[in-house]
Amino acid sequence: MTQENGRQGDKNVVGSFKVKAGLAQMLKGGVIMDVVTPEQAVIAEEAGAVAVMALERVPADIRVQGGVARMSDPGMIKEIIDAVSIPVMAKARIGHFVEAQILEAIGVDYVDESEVLTPADEVYHINKHDFKVPFVCGCRNLGEALRRVGEGAAMIRTKGEAGTGDVVEAVRHARTVLGDIRRLQLMPDEELMTFAKNIGAPYELVKQTKELGRLPVVNFAAGGIATPADAALMMQIGVDGVFVGSGIFKSGNPASRAKAIVEATTHFKNAEILARVSENLGEPMVGINVSSLPEEEHLAVRGW
């Protein structure tokens, strides 16, 4: 290629909040899928996933097997990175900044500081501003979302209840966050400081959220999404995209279910398309009714 046209640019700046939050912008309207092997990662990419979450055990198995759930083997994550061209995310334990350092070092594109793993710190989350790799964090309400953004999270996901296949908590958390924002928008400015105090969120981010009428970062739904209809439900409620964890590879026909959920997330308002893609998908994951789950087995309460 000739060099005579096009003038040259300035010096590159890496790791800014803009580029961290920018990747999440590019994932919007998409589906991020949990995968435990490179083969599953390829199936997810083939089905149209915008990213994969590399982990050793999906949340449904973590529930069954119990024990301490930690960051996955970096070797296994690297194999998944090599297997696909789409972004690869991986989970670190809440507060475990060394797991996050390791994930950054192997070239993971997004770190999920996740309640699905056993927390490493019961008081503090990771200072995510320290990293060049962006973070996604879970939340159940606006206060929790803005605390995480205050710590440097560049993407938020409502938690739902991972590994259950029951969408009820995902709905509850998304409605709570979005409802909190709608209330905030109606609030006169003199009430914002007290509101910020009451929800335990940084004042500046509360103000910004009111001005934007949405979270300052991209917000996906997670935790219990198992069908195309579940994904479209979350999109219609108002999230920017969905995470599907156990819902795909714990179902009867992962490839066609994955593809159907991708299509449902794009065409979330088109009931004819939703009906067509929901046909003949085989068995969904078995699922656990969240209301029958003992309090101590709820993962969503992890996070401070």
Place this chain on the structure above:
Amino acid sequence: MKIGVLALQGAFIEHIKMLRSLGAAAVEVRLPQDLDDLDGLIIPGGESTTIGKLAVQYGLMEPLRSFAAERPVWGTCAGMIFMAREIGLDQPLLGVMDIVVERNAFGRQIDSFEVDLMIDGIAESDRPFPAVFIRAPRLIAVGRHGQVLARLADGTAVAAREGQWLVTSFHPELSDDGRLHQYFMHMVEAQKVAV
């Protein structure tokens, strides 16, 4: 002027907001019939594999190619990949523009960057444009009818135009600078007059 933004997946809302703030009518395009009566189209950033697969599944490939044959199309990041003739990987491409593109050309997300870029042809082109590169592609080759509009300091080509087609490796929809959208709107206006 009515401009569509391909809304299969990705950062389409940002493009729509920018176009509307500049006075254009902007609509989301998900199905072939959504292309009717549009004067131009933007293919946004997102995951090019996802956008390509959904375009195939929903019968958009040929309608998009016929649209591009007559009217202006601008691809940003994933959109640039989708418009390319060749990328060296097996994924659905429109192949309308004579460019060769390399995906993820700068590395992984930790290598994503911002840079002030000089771009030929935009308004006040002596003032740099704040460009955001996210797991960005680069132009390896531009056909003889095409023209490179911007390069990084190392000479890497990151924006080009060929007739009614425009491509950028970066995301003008993430910058608070409407000059590239204005540039595209001028292309759309000129094409309307020509037709």
